[in-house]
Amino acid sequence: MKILFVVNPVSGATSNDKAILFIHEKARETRTDFKFCYTTGENDEDVILTQLKDYEPDRVVACGGDGTVQLVARVLMGKNVPIAILPLGSANGLATALGLPQGLEDAVTLSMTGKKVKPLDILRFDNKHYCTHLADIGINARMVKRYTEEGGSGMIGYAKHLVQSIKESPLLKYTIKTPERTYHKEGYMMAFANAHMYGTGIHISQGSVSDGKFEICNVERVALDDAIKAGLTKFNVFIDKNMFSDVISCAKAEITIDQKTDFQIDGEYMGQIDHLHIDILPSYLHIVTQEDNRE
Ligand SMILES: Nc1ncnc2c1ncn2[C@@H]1O[C@H](COP(=O)(O)OP(=O)(O)OP(=O)(O)O)[C@@H](O)[C@H]1O
Incomplete structure (x- = not known):
């Protein structure tokens, strides 16, 4: 078995050193051939593609957050090499939705030795942007923009960005056209979900x-007070279970909004x-999960 680890060295709030150590230990124990490829944030897709051709791994492990999972997924789409996830990001949305192990040692073991592989759909936007977990427009996308531009950490940073994002996000009017019917709706944000929950554990569908x-x-509607009280993770504005009661399930849709609004994909x-x-894109990729995965 040959494994390529794509590691985002800046993902998550803590160092990835412990994970790297576990990988070395597990590889020695299982006599696995492996290679690390560190992302730089620039030109990563081409670098991974070259590694795929030269090294010919049997699987690729995305070590980072949802952004890293999405990067590896883009490279592996349509190829016969499965993806595994070692969740080292700050939110880890897809790993959480798939119920992957939380403990580092278990997560490393599954990513390297897990045998069960299940199909993974990929969401595509405007024929050019891909998403493995979740995208949205409105409030949460505004939060992602604020964090990207201004940074911030802890409850104060979170509350500041959340309050500002809610203030800055107007009521949007959307037209949603699916092959079955056309809907007219209003709201402050809309999520497009491949998986059934946000990384914070909030259930969507x-x-x-x-x-x-x-x-x-x-x-x-958004309950601002509740959102602030419940906010323990930076993108968790979704505390009210009924917030996601208005759900349309489909395979294709065209969304028109009455004004320009913020948009984020996988963070x-x-x-x-x-x-x-x-x-x-149904079953466009294969992903390593636990034997008893029932997602
Ligand atoms: N060496 C690097 N230096 C700076 N930025 C990087 C580097 N490698 C990758 N990136 C950037 O990191 C982002 C992806 O981060 P990722 O999602 O993996 O972690 P995270 O943001 O901590 O986790 P999450 O998305 O779960 O909150 C991308 O924007 C990518 O361009």
């Missing part, structure tokens, strides 16, 4: 990452948009 569908979830800020074409 009954959807699964391998059902060939995605969910469009409209948030009509990466994408700029402002007022129109989106979304479709799903």
Whole structure:
């Protein structure tokens, strides 16, 4: 077995040294051939692609947050090499939704030796942007923008960005066209979900990452006080279970918004948009999960 580890050295709040140590130990124990490829934030896709061709790994482990998972997923799409996740990010949305182990040692072991591989759908925006976990427009995307531009940490940083994002996010009017019907809705944010929950554990829908569908979830109202009280992780504005009660499940949709609004994919800020074409690429990738995965 040959494993390529794609490591984002700046992901998460703490150092990745312990994870690297576990990988060395596990590789020695299981006599696994492995190689590290560190991301730089620039040109990473090409570098990984070259590694794939030269090293020919049997699997690639994305070591980082959702941004790193998405990067590796983009490179592996349509290829016969499975992806595994070693969640080292600050949110780890897809890993959480898949119920991957939280403990570092267990997570390293599964990523290297896990045998069960399940299909993973990929969400595609405007035929060019890909998403493994979740994208959204409105309040949360505004938060991602603020964090990207201004940084911040802890409860004070979180509360500041949250309050500002809510203040700065106007009521949006959207038209959602699916092959089945057209909807007219209003809200402060809308999520496009491949998985069934946010990385914070907030449940969105009954959807699964391998059902060939995605969910469009409209948030009509935001309870600011509750959001601040509940906010322990930086992107957790979603505390009210009923916030995600307005859900459309589909395989394709066209969204038109009455004004330009912030847009983020898998925690990466994408700029402002007022129109989106979304479709799903069913089972486009294979992902390593636990034997008893029931996501
Ligand atoms: N060496 C590097 N230096 C600076 N930025 C990097 C480097 N490698 C990757 N990046 C950037 O890191 C981002 C992806 O981060 P990732 O999602 O893996 O971690 P995170 O933000 O801590 O976790 P999460 O998305 O779960 O909150 C991308 O924007 C990418 O360009």
